[in-house]
Amino acid sequence: MHPVPHRSIVVAPATSQLEEIEVRPPGQGELLIQVIANGLCASELPTWLHGPPDDTPTALGHEPVGRVVEVGGGVHTIAIGDIVTGRWDESFAELIVVPAEYAVVVPPGLSYEAGIGEPLGCVVEALRRARLDTGDRVAVIGAGFMGLCLIQLLATSPIGELVAIDVRDDAKQASLAYGASTAGNPEDMDQMNDAFDVVFEVSGTQNGLDLATSLTRPGGMLDIVGYHQGTRTVDMQTWNWKALDVVNGHVRNQRQLTDSIRRGLDIAASGRIDYASLFTHRYPLIDLDQAYTDLRTKPDGFIKALILINEP
Structure with a gap:
């Protein structure tokens, strides 16, 4: 019997908790992703700090990298086992279903830290x-x-x-x-x-x-x-x-962002930038509140937090 997957939700000011979720199979043109890790983005800090709007529990996260565990119909360029990344909301979760058209396969040889594509x-x-x-x-x-x-x-x-x-x-x-x-x-x-x-x-x-x-x-x-x-x-x-x-300099067009993610990962794979070293602090999903606290206070040497979910 497979364990029930979880995600993190913000339930009150500066307070997150894990909840069980039901994950549907991927549909046409979709992928089921086992999330390995997420970057922690400062853009979501106010929501965590002040609590969810209307007191409705809110799922955050949009900088995931993960492993494809199931492929929906019509997807021919991505296979089970590929490591992929993209901008997908509510990704502080163990499993997410995402559109394949906005998935970028992480080049071979890159660590999962270097595969965090959205930022x-x-x-x-x-x-x-x-x-x-x-x-x-x-x-x-x-x-x-x-x-x-x-x-x-x-x-x-x-x-x-x-x-x-x-x-x-x-x-x-x-x-x-x-x-x-x-x-x-x-x-x-x-x-x-x-x-x-x-x-x-x-x-x-x-x-x-x-x-x-x-x-x-x-x-x-x-x-x-x-x-x-x-x-x-x-x-x-x-x-x-x-x-x-x-x-x-901001981008809201998902197709443009996906193209820039692909270009950025190719540069990282070439070895001309040391992107992975910018992820200086690591936290399990259960310690998401501590990660946000450190993002806010920035202890010495803090650059970017990595939230570990299904670390290899």
Whole structure:
């Protein structure tokens, strides 16, 4: 008799619990996935912290990697036993049913950490939307997980100076280790107004957005990668006067994201970036609340949490 599968749900502010679930067989064009692990995304932190809306238990998670255990009809490019990834909601679960068209097979040889495709695809998509030229001076504001992933990708390109900006010492040290030319605090940038051809704002903060506006040169590009959970103000006069190209680096089209996930995993498989090392802290599914707590407080050395569900 097979054990009953479980998933984690948020039932109250900063409180998760496991519940038993019934999982249906995959239908036409679908896959049944045994989830190996999930990345923990800061975008879901407010829901965990404040509790589910209307007090309705809420399932989170959208950065899974897992093993295919059953294939629905009409699926011919993915087989049982393949390790796959994609953006699938409510994935803090032992088993999930997903559409095969948005599944990316993880290249052979990659660890399951390196196979967490959704956040890598988001960074790749933001980079694809940027206008980069050989020798450009580039700044990355915010050296958390997304910023450090972006720095690794930028370090493989033929740009010029690559400057990382963050308030945390460990983040600045990690930036240098992953390829930044220099790393500094926001207050160190007072003399750098209009100094950069391309600025990536990855902090998701008002201060980060204001600093990005100041640092981007006239005619330069400002790529907004940070996830802004709240109202922001922008200096539209400066954006106008500088004739900035402002790009929303986010992607909501599932097909585009799937393509960028595939491209990102190919880069990781080539060995040119060390994506797996960004997952610094590991937690079993039962300890999801501790993972969110650490994501919020960021102990020294914390970059990204990995939630282990069916670890090989």
